Each structure stands twice: as C-alpha cells, then as structure tokens.
Amino acid sequence: MDYNSLIQAIRKKQSFLCVGLDTDIDKIPAHLKTSADPVFAFNKAIIDATAKYTVAYKPNTAFYECLGAEGWKSLQKTAEYIKRNYPGILLIADAKRGDIGNTSAMYAKAFFEHMPFDALTVAPYMGSDSVSPFLGFSGKWTVVLALTSNPGSADFQTLDCGGSKLFEKVLRRAQAWGSKENLMFVIGATRADMLAEVRKAAPGNFLLVPGIGAQGGSLEEVAACGMTKDCGLLVNSSRAIIYAGDGPSFDTAAGQEAKKLQAAMQAILKEMDILQG
C-alpha cells in the first residue's frame, strides 16, 4: 500500500484510526472460548465491527507468540482475513524486530512474504543495517520506534546526545535510509508535548501514535502538534476499543467505540482542511 493510497483511504473514511489487535486469550468473551480458534474468532468479529471506521489494523505479535505455533496460526489467519476482506486497510505487524542485516532480512520475509503485512515496527538500536533490509521491500512500510509511550522511554530515548535527544538522532538518521513513502515512526501519544520537536526532525513522515485511550494520551493534542497537510498520523487504540464490551455483544461495543474515535477524527480532519485532495 503506497503513500497516496494511504492518504486517499484517510480522506475516504474520514479517519486516521488504527485498531490494535492486542488480543489477550484471557480477555476473550466466554462464548468464544469453545470455538476452534478463539483468538481468530474474536479478531474476526472485532474487524467486521470496526473496519468501516479504521484505516489500519495492528496486531502486536507478543499476544500471539505467547500461544506458540497455534498463536502464529491465529496471527496468519487474522492477517489473511483482513487482506482478503478489507484490502484497502493498512496491515501493520507490531513486532519491534531488528537484528544484524542477514537476520533482519529473515524477519522481513516472515512478515512481508510468509504473511501479508504491509508494515512492520522495527527497533532502531542496532542501526542502519538492522533497519535497511525491511526498507528493500517494494510497497511495504518500515515503522521505526523513535519515542515510545511507556515510562521507560525516558531511560534512553530522551538522553542528550551532543545537543539533540537520542530519539531525534533516530528520526534524522533513519531518514537517510528511507523516504516518507516507505518509512514511518512510532511516537507515543503520552509524549504529545514533544510532537513539535518530532515534526522539526521528521516533517513529512507518517507517525504511528499509540497511547490514546488506556495509556492516557489525547487525540486533540496529538493532532494539533503532529498533523501534516497529508494528515501524517495513524493514531492507534487497542484496549479501549477491543475490550469496550465483554459479553455476547462485545463486537458491537467495539464498533461503537471505533465510531466515536472516527467521528472525533473526522471533525479534526475537517477543521485542518485535509479532506480535499
């Protein structure tokens, strides 16, 4: 999915919502527990209920890996279901991978060839040759962690490294490895105060912004500081949407929550005059 298709999807759906499929087997409603693949059954219902409000889905691989090979099957089925039924939606694997070059290439194969993901989150610590293999796949996106939404982000990411913070170094150096057509950054919504700095270092790249909802970030603040003329934001909500309800109508509750966020996003997109293209 290329840059222009992503912007068109945002304009058409009047949304820049990404739904995080962080599906915890212990939180799946009771009536699904007896199905052959409860994780996929849950995801399928959530996807069908939220697809018209969202431009991206983002399963976090940890929630699937903790179930072993069965979990990987659920992940693969989920990815294939989205691509088959909602081909215009960006499919992001939140895997935070990164290794030496030839090994990163194996991870790229895992997500971009063996599974039909459009994008993958990648950790920057190992530098250029750990990130570049992902950028070599045509039509795919690499989403580099820059400033994350957790408290530990203050341990290293905001360290002063000769006049600029580590996350700013990451933002600037990574732009030499890719372009705004294939490179996004993860910027936590809980750090909205730093979005102005982020936009100085990375004016044109899409930002994938987790931390709205359960983690406490504000959609309006993120939009005010981080939006570009092409929107340039994918704002993720996981728990607040997928666990909005917990009974037989959990999917309806999830759809309503996604719709609320989409309505708030539509208002922002109108106000910022981004809907015309």
Next chain:
Amino acid sequence: MDYNSLIQAIRKKQSFLCVGLDTDIDKIPAHLKTSADPVFAFNKAIIDATAKYTVAYKPNTAFYECLGAEGWKSLQKTAEYIKRNYPGILLIADAKRGDIGNTSAMYAKAFFEHMPFDALTVAPYMGSDSVSPFLGFSGKWTVVLALTSNPGSADFQTLDCGGSKLFEKVLRRAQAWGSKENLMFVIGATRADMLAEVRKAAPGNFLLVPGIGAQGGSLEEVAACGMTKDCGLLVNSSRAIIYAGDGPSFDTAAGQEAKKLQAAMQAILKEMDILQG
C-alpha cells in the same frame, strides 16, 4: 539455570562455547529436505554432534519465524529436545524482543513458559519497563543488547551521551534492574577493542559474545579483554559451526569445528586459571 550452575558447566566442559542455531532452510543438506521437519532434523543432528563441546545453544528466532507456524513448531521441538536430552546446557532464545510492560510480559510467557528457554535477548531502547518483566522470572536470564557486532552499531550505540557512550549508559542503567545472577549483555566480538570499557561498566555480568568466525572476531582478543574470574563469557559461533560441512556428514564437520573452538577455549581457561572452583 542459575549463575553457579553455569560456571560449573563451563568448568566441567572446559568450554564457554554457545552454538548459534541460525538454521536457514535453504542451507540444509539435500538428504534432509525430505524429512517431515527438515529444520528440526538438521538441528537435532547438529546438537547431538556438538553438545559435548558447548555450554549453550542459541536459536535466532528470525530463522524460524520466516517459516510461519511450522517454523515455530520446529523452534519449540528444538528447545524441548535440548532440555530433555541435555538439561545442563543453557538455552538462549535470540529474539531481541522488547515492548511496553504488559506486552513484554507476554513475550516472557512465550519463551519462558510456553517454550523452555532459560534466557532471552532483549532490546534496551524502550527502557526499564520493557526489560523488567523478563527479569521477574526465577531461574531465567535476560540478555540485554549493549554493543552489537554489526556495522550499524556505530549509528547509535557509540554516540556520546553526556560523557559516556550510549552502550555504557545501557550497561550501567540495566544493572539497576537486575543482578549478575539474572542479567547478561550482548557484546559483539568485532568490537573487542571496546571490551575494556565494557568491563569497567559491567565488571561482573556474563557477556554473550557473537561475531566470532564468519563475522571476523577473535576469540583470544575477546578472552584477553573480557574474561572475569568466573569466566563471564559465552562466545557464540553460528555459521562457522553449523555450516562447516554440507554433505551427509555435515554433523561430523560441525562437531569437529565445535571441538576446535572448545580446545582453544580450554587452553584459555587453563591459562587464566579458571578451571578450579
């Protein structure tokens, strides 16, 4: 596997060798390709041929993930085979994971509960709450990336951050989260010149050292600069051992290569007077 058991294993086997099971399906000898699980068949033969020379095995998850759920089955079978047949050998998942706290806990479950790994490599970029969940598992090890063996390590890891390099900050801060009983660091053998600095910042922790062999690091240099009175080193070799041969006797060739490295390690351990405990 606790700290003392690891040292005893090193003394008993007169080795600090870790064999990297980076099993590339495309490099498996032809006669194994028709077996039901070629990756496991290859690993089993390599393990049986090298177990008496090694104190640790380290599969890199990328090589398994790129085969999807089938690859995860091969990984699980490999881990279980090692634990069942060679329970005194440390089993490290080279996964370089790391995420916000509740998600890192899921990764910990994946490797420490669903699979029988003793240790896991973890990326430090997201800070304390991304690493701490792994350290909460009794008898398990967390191996934090500090200074890696790839060229890209110069992009961020050696940046000056207020008088010390980023990897030194990682070494020092991480020691507040764990102890030498449950925390190791990855230090690339290609950076042996920096091992003296590493030992100033982390005098007592075990170091997992990749980069010997195919990547060009020297065992003798690493030992001279990095060894402690308890050895304190696990030196990894992957490709140089597992692809030492490529015909029907590939396992014999791997065993011979491991034996050579073990002999070199034995000489170093004797010279450094580490074999008596």
